[in-house]
Amino acid sequence: MSSREEEAISQARKKALGFNLILVTGGSGYIGSHTVLELLVAGYGVVVVDNLCNSHWEALVRVHWIVQQDYMKRGRTPDEVPPLFFHEVDITDKDAFQSVFETWKADESTSTRKPMFKFAEEKKKPAKKGTRSVPKDIGALAYKQTFKCKEFPASSTQFQLPKNRPTEVKITDVIHFAALKSVGESVQMPLSYYRTNVGGLLNLLELMKEYNVKKIVFSSSAVVYGKGKETNIREDSIQVGGGGAGGGLLTNPYGRSKWMDEEILNDTSVADPDMEVIALRYFNPTGSHPSGLIGEDPRGTPNNIIPVVMQAFQRRRSRVYVYGSNYDTPDGTGVRDYIHVLDLARGHLAALRKLTTLVATPTPPTDDPTSPVSPTFNRRMSRASVSSTGSSRETSFSAQRTNYRCYNLGTGTGHSVLDILKAFGNVCGNDIPFVLSDARAGDLGTVTADVTKASSELGWYAEFGLQDMCRDVYQWAVDNPQGYERLRRLSMMAQIDPEAVRHIMDTVEDEDEESEAGTDVGSNRSSGDFGAFIRRLSVMTIDDNKYKNVMRKASIAGPYLGKLLEEDEEEEDGSEGQGSRNGSFSWNVPFKVDQNQTMPQPNPPFNTNNDPSKSPFAEKWGFGGNGNWQTPQSKVQNAH
Ligand SMILES: O=c1ccn([C@@H]2O[C@H](COP(=O)(O)OP(=O)(O)O[C@H]3O[C@H](CO)[C@@H](O)[C@H](O)[C@H]3O)[C@@H](O)[C@H]2O)c(=O)[nH]1
Numbered sequence: 001m002s003s004r005e006e007e008a009i010s011q012a013r014k015k016a017l018g019f020n021l022i023l024v025t026g027g028s029g030y031i032g033s034h035t036v037l038e039l040l041v042a043g044y045g046v047v048v049v050d051n052l053c054n055s056h057w058e059a060l061v062r063v064h065w066i067v068q069q070d071y072m073k074r075g076r077t078p079d080e081v082p083p084l085f086f087h088e089v090d091i092t093d094k095d096a097f098q099s100v101f102e103t104w105k106a107d108e109s110t111s112t113r114k115p116m117f118k119f120a121e122e123k124k125k126p127a128k129k130g131t132r133s134v135p136k137d138i139g140a141l142a143y144k145q146t147f148k149c150k151e152f153p154a155s156s157t158q159f160q161l162p163k164n165r166p167t168e169v170k171i172t173d174v175i176h177f178a179a180l181k182s183v184g185e186s187v188q189m190p191l192s193y194y195r196t197n198v199g200g201l202l203n204l205l206e207l208m209k210e211y212n213v214k215k216i217v218f219s220s221s222a223v224v225y226g227k228g229k230e231t232n233i234r235e236d237s238i239q240v241g242g243g244g245a246g247g248g249l250l251t252n253p254y255g256r257s258k259w260m261d262e263e264i265l266n267d268t269s270v271a272d273p274d275m276e277v278i279a280l281r282y283f284n285p286t287g288s289h290p291s292g293l294i295g296e297d298p299r300g301t302p303n304n305i306i307p308v309v310m311q312a313f314q315r316r317r318s319r320v321y322v323y324g325s326n327y328d329t330p331d332g333t334g335v336r337d338y339i340h341v342l343d344l345a346r347g348h349l350a351a352l353r354k355l356t357t358l359v360a361t362p363t364p365p366t367d368d369p370t371s372p373v374s375p376t377f378n379r380r381m382s383r384a385s386v387s388s389t390g391s392s393r394e395t396s397f398s399a400q401r402t403n404y405r406c407y408n409l410g411t412g413t414g415h416s417v418l419d420i421l422k423a424f425g426n427v428c429g430n431d432i433p434f435v436l437s438d439a440r441a442g443d444l445g446t447v448t449a450d451v452t453k454a455s456s457e458l459g460w461y462a463e464f465g466l467q468d469m470c471r472d473v474y475q476w477a478v479d480n481p482q483g484y485e486r487l488r489r490l491s492m493m494a495q496i497d498p499e500a501v502r503h504i505m506d507t508v509e510d511e512d513e514e515s516e517a518g519t520d521v522g523s524n525r526s527s528g529d530f531g532a533f534i535r536r537l538s539v540m541t542i543d544d545n546k547y548k549n550v551m552r553k554a555s556i557a558g559p560y561l562g563k564l565l566e567e568d569e570e571e572e573d574g575s576e577g578q579g580s581r582n583g584s585f586s587w588n589v590p591f592k593v594d595q596n597q598t599m600p601q602p603n604p605p606f607n608t609n610n611d612p613s614k615s616p617f618a619e620k621w622g623f624g625g626n627g628n629w630q631t632p633q634s635k636v637q638n639a640h
Pocket residue numbers: 181183221222223282283284303304305306308320321322323324333334335336417440443447
């Protein structure tokens with residue numbers, strides 16, 4: 001590790017000192033980013049781990065910026081916003097994941113926390129002296145940005161810094177979002193789903209154990225209720241811990257992976273009485289932050305109703321197919337419990353506070369070996385749960401523990417598909433075209449939550465209604481017609497043709513000097529530090545004129561790039577748009593060119609009087625005798 005990296009880690013740790021530090025896996029995704037926002041608003045420091053497979057780092061910069069505005073609305077200064085750090089790491093890569101824990105591990109010399117019990121078979125191994133992952137300081141990036149956004153009210157989340165600020169740097173809690181989440185895709189690629197959703201959780205729990213992190217909020221789903229449960233579903237209608245059916249009713253690998261995760265978490269809490277687990281079962285999340293700066297940006301063709309409606313509004317599909325009109329519901333169409341993503345995010349805060357209360361007022365251990373809080377009892381339970389004889393006594397030993405809790409997060413109110421179309425039509429002032437169609441295989445008529453447990457035990461309830469959700473989704477769609485897609489395209493541009501990007505860097509270098517983002521951004525072009533450049537461009541994407549100017553120059557620099565960047569994703573019903581779906585941004589890692597990438601035929605460049613051979617990149621890209629540009633890939637294909 002270089003001295004510069006060591007210095008960066010040391011600076012980050014200094015910045016984090018005094019904050020309760022929450023590790024958020026998958027924190028740049030849709031629900032993750034809104035939760036990070038609420039955590040910062042509430043005064044928590046946040047460390048995000050994300051592999052960016054279905055999200056964009058830019059979301060986090062926007063999050064920190066929004067929170068700065070939120071703080072000012074509350075009479076505080078942006079400097080007071082807690083730190084937000086980012087690690088681009090895949091949780092299935094255990095070594096890389098461990099390096100994050102190494103970076104943020106408690107300084108043993110200042111640690112006051114002592115483990116309560118140590119079981120013989122679980123003596124803590126010394127932490128591996130592995131590599132340490134260098135965190136990116138998102139706050140430092142965000143301070144230099146200016147975004148245009150809609151006026152939004154200050155968050156209703158209370159600012160609650162702990163009375164005694166932590167005197168050591170330590171991750172106290174984990175919120176675990178990182179997972180794959182498409183039902184249909186899980187049927188096609190079950191192993192990927194189990195690898196990420198189950199394997200990733202195992203890595204996390206092993207590392208939490210090794211680094212003595214005991215509290216976790218887990219992102220579960222109403223999918224765990226499976227078939228057969230419909231209206232006002234209660235948490236205890238299925239049993240985690242071997243006491244009921246649950247997992248047997250599930251119809252797809254995604255659902256099974258979430259169910260398995262809950263079982264694993266419950267077993268872990270049985271084995272370790274110090275562990276505190278809360279699983280939150282989401283119903284149908286939608287909405288976005290009212291600023292219009294962050295929102296849902298699903299990759300591939302969306303299947304969920306709200307993104308589908310949004311695409312119909314944007315004319316990216318001609319109409320919405322309403323799946324099923326003969327259900328036993330008021331208008332015959334499917335009814336769901338839609339919940340605003342900000343309510344969902346605040347549900348995570350409520351869960352976190354519940355965990356804090358539990359740890360702050362622990363039940364004292366007792367010597368009575370039959371008591372569930374006795375170390376003797378827990379030792380027995382862990383032994384019983386690994387026994388395989390399956391007697392009823394052992395089954396009861398593996399029952400759900402009190403340090404494992406689950407809560408529904410929904411509103412308790414159902415809305416039909418036609419309600420959604422109407423509400424969305426109201427906010428956008430246009431009717432959304434739709435057609436009644438056959439029911440989707442496996443769909444249920446009604447799925448709504450009983451939310452009394454969350455309100456009585458977490459003190460949480462949903463504040464937003466359907467109209468708010470549609471309004472905010474609409475705002476996001478209007479302000480970000482391609483979601484974070486532009487950014488992905490810019491990132492891909494750097495991957496595909498670094499030379500062309502370098503050329504654009506030269507031509508646009510005076511474009512926006514003062515908005516150069518990031519303290520750690522070098523301007524070493526010869527070494528291909530495109531990260532800095534892409535970050536600058538990301539600022540420009542907010543300003544349409546600047547963005548167009550860059551696009552024009554991109555087109556001059558490399559015709560294929562121009563084509564790539566100008567393309568709008570026109571989607572026919574259900575067909576995936578052509579574009580940079582596999583583009584991703586990497587901070588420091590050199591960009592790789594995917595040799596298998598199929599590239600569209602580019603347009604001729606602007607500045608060569610339509611004579612592509614005059615372009616500085618003519619040789620690189622090849623020039624076909626028919627006047628069409630060829631990518632290296634198409635050139636190879638043509639040669640055969
Ligand atoms: O193009 C569409 C898409 C959906 N629907 C209907 O809209 C409702 C909601 O569908 P959707 O948004 O796909 O959500 P669900 O089928 O309820 O599934 C969601 O909610 C589950 C938990 O209840 C999660 O497990 C899933 O991952 C998540 O996608 C249902 O009645 C669908 O039949 C349509 O009519 N047309």
